[in-house]
Amino acid sequence: MKEENVIEVNQLTKTFGDFTAVNAISFEVKKGEIFGFLGANGAGKTTAMKMLIGISKPSSGTAKVAGFDVYSQTESIKRNIGYMSQKFALYDDLTVKENITFFGGIYGLSRKKIKEKREELVSELGLENISNKLVGSLPLGWKQKLSFSVSLLHEPKIVFLDEPTGGVDPITRRQFWEMIYKAANQGTTIFVTTHYMDEAEYCDKVSIMVEGKIEALDTPKKLKEQFRVDSMNDVFLKLARIPSPTLPKGNGENIDRN
Amino acid sequence: MSISLSNISKSYKKVKAVQDISFDVNPGELFGLIGPDGAGKTTIFRILTTLLIADEGRATIAGFDVVKDYKAIRNSVGYMPGRFSLYQDLTVEENLTFFATIFGTTIEENYDLIEDIYVQIEPFKNRRAGKLSGGMKQKLALSCALIHKPKVLFLDEPTTGVDPVSRKEFWEMLKRLQKKGITILVSTPYMDEAALCDRIALIQGGEILEIDTPDAIVSEFPKTIYNVGADNMYKLIQSLQQYEHVYSVFPFGEFVHYTDKRDSFEMADLQSYLEKEGLADISIETAKPNIEDAFMELAR
Numbered sequence: 226m227k228e229e230n231v232i233e234v235n236q237l238t239k240t241f242g243d244f245t246a247v248n249a250i251s252f253e254v255k256k257g258e259i260f261g262f263l264g265a266n267g268a269g270k271t272t273a274m275k276m277l278i279g280i281s282k283p284s285s286g287t288a289k290v291a292g293f294d295v296y297s298q299t300e301s302i303k304r305n306i307g308y309m310s311q312k313f314a315l316y317d318d319l320t321v322k323e324n325i326t327f328f329g330g331i332y333g334l335s336r337k338k339i340k341e342k343r344e345e346l347v348s349e350l351g352l353e354n355i356s357n358k359l360v361g362s363l364p365l366g367w368k369q370k371l372s373f374s375v376s377l378l379h380e381p382k383i384v385f386l387d388e389p390t391g392g393v394d395p396i397t398r399r400q401f402w403e404m405i406y407k408a409a410n411q412g413t414t415i416f417v418t419t420h421y422m423d424e425a426e427y428c429d430k431v432s433i434m435v436e437g438k439i440e441a442l443d444t445p446k447k448l449k450e451q452f453r454v455d456s457m458n459d460v461f462l463k464l465a466r467i468p469s470p471t472l473p474k475g476n477g478e479n480i481d482r483n
Numbered sequence: 484m485s486i487s488l489s490n491i492s493k494s495y496k497k498v499k500a501v502q503d504i505s506f507d508v509n510p511g512e513l514f515g516l517i518g519p520d521g522a523g524k525t526t527i528f529r530i531l532t533t534l535l536i537a538d539e540g541r542a543t544i545a546g547f548d549v550v551k552d553y554k555a556i557r558n559s560v561g562y563m564p565g566r567f568s569l570y571q572d573l574t575v576e577e578n579l580t581f582f583a584t585i586f587g588t589t590i591e592e593n594y595d596l597i598e599d600i601y602v603q604i605e606p607f608k609n610r611r612a613g614k615l616s617g618g619m620k621q622k623l624a625l626s627c628a629l630i631h632k633p634k635v636l637f638l639d640e641p642t643t644g645v646d647p648v649s650r651k652e653f654w655e656m657l658k659r660l661q662k663k664g665i666t667i668l669v670s671t672p673y674m675d676e677a678a679l680c681d682r683i684a685l686i687q688g689g690e691i692l693e694i695d696t697p698d699a700i701v702s703e704f705p706k707t708i709y710n711v712g713a714d715n716m717y718k719l720i721q722s723l724q725q726y727e728h729v730y731s732v733f734p735f736g737e738f739v740h741y742t743d744k745r746d747s748f749e750m751a752d753l754q755s756y757l758e759k760e761g762l763a764d765i766s767i768e769t770a771k772p773n774i775e776d777a778f779m780e781l782a783r
Binding site: 264265267268311364366388391392393394395397399402403406407421427445446457458461465 | 518519520521522616617618643644645646647648649650651672673674675687716717720733734735736737775778779782
């Protein structure tokens with residue numbers, strides 16, 4: 226089942242002026258795989274991700290996401306992927322139910338389907354008692370679990386998660402990963418970035434970007450063997466050394482979270 | 484200089500942000516507030532830096548009361564808030580000069596304190612702060628918080644969203660500042676950073692769960708932890724959760740941390756149960772607890 230490639234990237238490059246943010250990266254992600262996309266701040270992860278989700282045109286190279294071309298079929302890509310940003314993107318002033326209904330509508334689901342999904346999701350997350358509460362009043366961990374579920378509403382082939390667990394408490398962080406495992410087990414491909422290196426160990430395959438290039442790409446186990454260390458944290462520290470002060474020379478806005 | 488809080492509580496309308504918080508930070512100590520978003524860490528920082536008045540309780544810094552003596556406190560503490568709050572439209576150097584001037588000093592006068600941090604951003608001193616990368620902003624914010632030679636430094640989540648390499652460098656900087664005699668109170672949601680503090684307070688939902696040295700907190704962990712591994716992580720977690728003797732199951736990197744309800748745990752029993760569940764490549768061995776295990780046990 227895990228044979229089909231749902232992401233194929235070949236020599237993908239993005240330049241801003243004379244700065245190369247993403248430098249000829251190549252990789253494949255298979256159906257149902259959890260792919261960890263790691264790198265230091267400013268290494269080019271967000272820029273690469275923006276090209277894959279069809280909101281930034283590559284400078285050169287090729288990539289197919291869910292079978293669609295990142296140059297010419299960006300609308301089809303958007304319909305076939307889910308995306309959850311590190312910044313909470315549901316509406317604080319809508320209730321849990323209203324948010325689900327709203328995003329279901331955006332994704333073009335039928336009313337019947339939305340109702341079905343809404344009930345399924347509320348019961349799965351155990352939100353029955355608070356489904357009519359404003360989302361803004363929920364604790365961060367619940368918001369993140371809800372965001373993830375909403376990104377899966379339209380049953381996308383791939384879901385992109387950009388630092389989904391930043392600041393979340395350790396128990397909720399693990400519940401979140403159980404949700405990721407479950408989705409992957411059902412065949413959804415997971416593309417995830419994180420700064421928690423224990424989470425890197427949960428991935429089937431991991432790539433580490435350093436200054437726009439992919440410097441390592443393998444299973445966590447093989448990477449640890451290759452670098453002769455015990456943890457992904459040590460792999461990361463060995464590889465992603467930041468050379469003397471470097472600044473983003475591109476537009477800069479994609480590097481900071483504030 | 485020391486920090487002391489006794490029975491501090493603060494609510495925002497109906498929400499209790501912090502409840503009955505008491506702890507002391509000794510002079511020269513590196514003390515960590517460890518907890519997730521919403522734990523109440525920022526509220527504590529704002530009360531200690533005299534920016535917010537507590538509903539109940541008392542807090543002092545070097546004996547000065549945070550309400551009565553706020554002016555004395557503001558002169559001698561440095562505060563780096565969680566949100567970047569320097570002037571985006573001023574350059575690196577202008578920001579630093581601005582903060583130095585406000586405190587009646589100059590960059591030159593205190594350069595030795597900030598040198599090893601500032602030297603890394605000095606090549607870009609004419610760049611506007613808004614155009615810096617996350618790591619650079621963090622270094623500038625720390626330089627600005629240090630420019631008046633504070634005796635106490637408050638750092639609210641300085642490493643959130645920062646990659647592991649930059650986080651490591653940041654903690655090395657903190658250790659050097661501590662050697663210069665500065666008392667440091669730092670908060671973080673990253674449990675692995677707890678081990679780098681002299682003492683820590685674990686905090687969740689506005690309440691302190693435990694205060695001690697990282698080693699003591701870990702050694703008081705009441706259960707034996709087993710590292711369990713198998714070929715299918717998702718199935719392993721599910722099977723362990725359904726095991727009749729299960730106490731807790733938490734994924735930890737490539738293994739699962741498992742604790743058992745019984746006093747006499749039999750590895751062979753669990754092994755055969757997991758085999759029956761259809762798992763392969765099963766490994767079970769005892770593991771050392773860490774701060775995150777302790778936090779999750781206390782937060783149960």
